[in-house]
Amino acid sequence: MTVDVGAQLRKGVVEYCILGLLATEPTYGWKLSEGLVSRGLIASIGTLYPILGRLRAQGLVSSFDQQSDAGPSRRYYRVTESGHRQLAAFRTHWGPFARTVHELVGEDTP
Amino acid sequence: MTKPSIPGVVRDYLAELDRELAGVPGEVRQGxxxxIAEELEGLDASAAASRIESLGDPAFIAAEARAGVAPRSTGPKSTKLVVAPPRVSEQRWYVVVTAALLEFGVLVVPLAGWVAGIMMLWASPLWTRNEKLIATIVPPAVGVLLFGILALAGSGLAMWHALLFGGLVGPILASIVIGIVLSRRAWGRART
Known part of the structure; x- marks a missing residue:
């Protein structure tokens, strides 16, 4: 049986990728979804909202409504102080972790 | 002023999406x-149809949403982000001590103080390999460079004073600058 490795890896990091995107600038759902779908991190906008709900419930992300100049009012999401701390903690672990995995797994050779 | 009418393609899509999302928790469903509605608002039928095509089948979106909320049924703990407790070398006080040793360690215990700072630097995951290499190589390199320049410039007792001054002060100043930069970089990565 072949395990979907990509899906398992995405599950472990997608929350932090969302925090990382939102840490750059507050963003509305559609734009956030496009950024994640285009990078292959989520399958559709349907994947995004349950994760956003969990991040909000944990106090890592908050939302606010903002009227755009030309378009409709949108719900924006931003990282909270607690979310920034969580992201910083993840960054600390990610570099050494990725290096260790790379050392152990190596690169694909023909 | 009346609001522009919603194109039928948008109305139908949102209605179908809402139907497909039946059973998904209210907050996620409404979100x-x-x-999607706020993104489609104000678009004409053609532009809206194009956006809808890129979104995909409502049934697929709903299935993804359902799969995403499923872990909640096993309890909130299963979905909580868990980060291991910080190691000593990841904490902010460690950053302060390391930076202080890099900057002033050599004045407290000649050479050994700075070496202790370098060892602490390499023992921590808060700095990148390049940052560690710069902190290790640059101060001695500055010292050797200054020493070389001043040695080539002339000779005599006064010149040897200048060499001593340049060879010591140069590396210390380089270490202070590097210590400040590295502590600022690590501060955000460190855990309290």
Whole structure:
């Protein structure tokens, strides 16, 4: 049986990728979804909202409504102080972790 | 002023999406529908159809949403982000001590103080390999460079004073600058 490795890896990091995107600038759902779908991190906008709900419930992300100049009012999401701390903690672990995995797994050779 | 009418393609899509999302928790269901509705608002039928095509089948979106909320049924703990407790070398006080040793360690215990700072630097995951290499190589390199320049410039007792001054002060100043830069970089990565 072949395990979907990509899906398992995405599950472990997608929350932090969302925090990382939102840490750059507050963003509305559609734009956030496009950024994640285009990078292959989520399958559709349907994947995004349950994760956003969990991040909000944990106090890592908050939302606010903002009227755009030309378009409709949108719900924006931003990282909270607690979310920034969580992201910083993840960054600390990610570099050494990725290096260790790379050392152990190596690169694909023909 | 009346609001522009919603194209039928948008109305039908949102209605179908809402139907497909039946059973998904209210907050998630409303978030998805509202997030898509606000993006489609104000578009004409042709532009809206194009956006809808890029979104995909409502049934697929709903299935993804259902799969995403499923872990909640096993309890909130299963979905909580868990980060291991910080190691000593990841904490902010460690950053302060390391930076202080890099900057002033050599004045307290000649050479050994700075070496202790370098060892602490390499023992911590807060700095990148390049940052560690710069902190290790640059101060001695500055010292050797200054020494070489001043040695070539002339000779005599006064010149040897200048060599001593340049060879010591140069590396210390380089270490202070590097210590400040590295502590600022690590501060955000460190855990309290």
């Amino acid at each position: 998805i529908v509202a997030g």
